[in-house]
Amino acid sequence: MNQPLNSKEPLIEIKNLFFTYEGQDKPTLNIPAFKVMPGENLFLFGPSGSGKTTLLECLAGVLQPNSGSLKILGKDLCLMKPAERDSFRAEHLGYIFQSFNLIPYLTVFENIILPLYLSPARKARLKGSDVQLVIRGLCGNLGIGDLADKKVLELSVGQQQRVAVARALLGTPDLLLADEPTSALDTDHREKFLKLLFEVAEHFGTTVVFVSHDRSIENLFSLSLSLQTINQS
């Protein structure tokens, strides 16, 4: 449903990006050039400590690169003020952690609807559709339709991760960043989970960037890349 003005325009465009953690002398990220086109399902793999999470957090605008440019939807995150990056993230991005994605004292439904409260722009993307219906539909598609009013602590890990997907995709974001969200699942559930994720993401036209050290799921993605080939650090 998201239609960039020109489908040849990259969704993510990185040039000469450097990122060094405070107190370290060697940069964790040094990416001369990297592009992701809209609609791609990108699998980025790399060993533990190679900087996958760091890259995702730079993409999310949570960490501020030291130099270079990082454009999403043509906008350079490096030139934005922190608050602007926060609202950009709220409007355009979904983020899924490896585990513990949900706020324990809220219900499943409250967890999913949270981004709409934090960002009016995200809510506007629903174009006035009934939020209740959208969420019920999303949950139905992800196979968690009957869990909406449960407490998150009563859910299995796989169910929790699907709730996290529902939340990340609510309001049809342009980009979904997933940081090894399947590592707590067994092989069977992993594949089922990813198939559901792709289905819904494709339906919404959301681009997926998925990082993991586990290459066994690589073949499910349309594109697979090693972080070490793009990161020169």
Add this chain to the structure above:
Amino acid sequence: MVLLELAFKSLRNRVFATSLTVISIALSVSLLLSVERAKRAAEEGFTQTISKTDLIVGARSGSLQLLLYTVFNMGSATNNVSWKSYQELKKNPAIGWTIPYSLGDAHRGFRVVGTNEDFFKYYHFRGDQRIELQSGRILEGLWDVVVGADVVKKLNYHLGDKIIVSHGITKGEGVVHHGDKPFEIVGIMKQTGTPLDRAVYMSLEGGEALHIDWKDGAMPTRDKMIPANQIRKEDLVVDEITAFFVGAKSRIDTLRLQREINDYKPEPLMAIIPGVALSELWGGLSYAEKVLRIISWMVVVVGFMAMLIALTTTLNERRREMAILRALGARSSQLVGLLVFESAVLTFLGVALGVGLSVGLIALLKPWLESEFGLFLGGPALTGFDFLLILITFSGGTLMGLIPALRAQKMALKDGLSVKL
């Protein structure tokens, strides 16, 4: 706003830790307020030990000494005031009333005061409170005494009991008992919460009658003793008193009256204004109240520390939650706001509970404190100053929330979303 709702839900989720924090703040706030209240009551009780009396007149000595032996039953007079001077000064048209006060005898450790019915009419304390009797009547006959509430409590007396007065103020050796002249308790005073409760009152003539057969300050020998039933009130002449209280017809005359008495030629006398003397004396004791206040502030600080510890420890468990909110697009300033709001809610609940606790408990215990300790908690439950204290406590507690909040913000900006232990 959604963050406020989040804060409430999060606090409710941690209800046990939250209540402990609220209780610790509440206890320290209620201690602070109760100390303030008690201090106010003590000061009021002290400076209002005697009221409506414009001057206390006695032989020339120190003003503190005069105050102590008249109002507080402490120490003794070095000299007396002659009856003649008293009568003469009484005629001053500016004087509305007087109460004569004669000291020197005691009953089992309690002072015996010689006075007259004007004492019951004009002596005031705590504003317009007057002496009231819980049973019996005021002084009439020569051998009548009225006793203070503490005397009755301590010695377990009843109306009609006979008591023996001893010469001199102290108990123990060398004290001469006027065993031949017993007095009868005709009245028992209500508790006043002042030193009045710890004395025995008789007529001026009664005091005179005790010593009628004495010569040059020595006890009579057995053959020269005059038995009590042969002494009549009319035969007695009072020739001196220890002090007297003066009520001016108009407040404005007080200073002039004081000057006139101080300049009285026939006898060296001194007049003090009890309100002023009491305030001065209280001012001298004020270091005690300062110490009390410092201690209660320290308790408040300890309460805050408990909150700080509670907030900081839960913060570690909540870094995940903060990371999730950040990932959803919450600004880091919003997260600071969330945490500060939480501590504001905790402090508010704590302060509110503390105020309720202090006011409620004091209201509940008031009758008991009055009857058991003579601690009269008059005046408003909360003063403007208390509200200032409450405001300071509230802002202090809220600002305290900034410490963990800013720490969390700093960590989040440096480490991003990854929560490592």
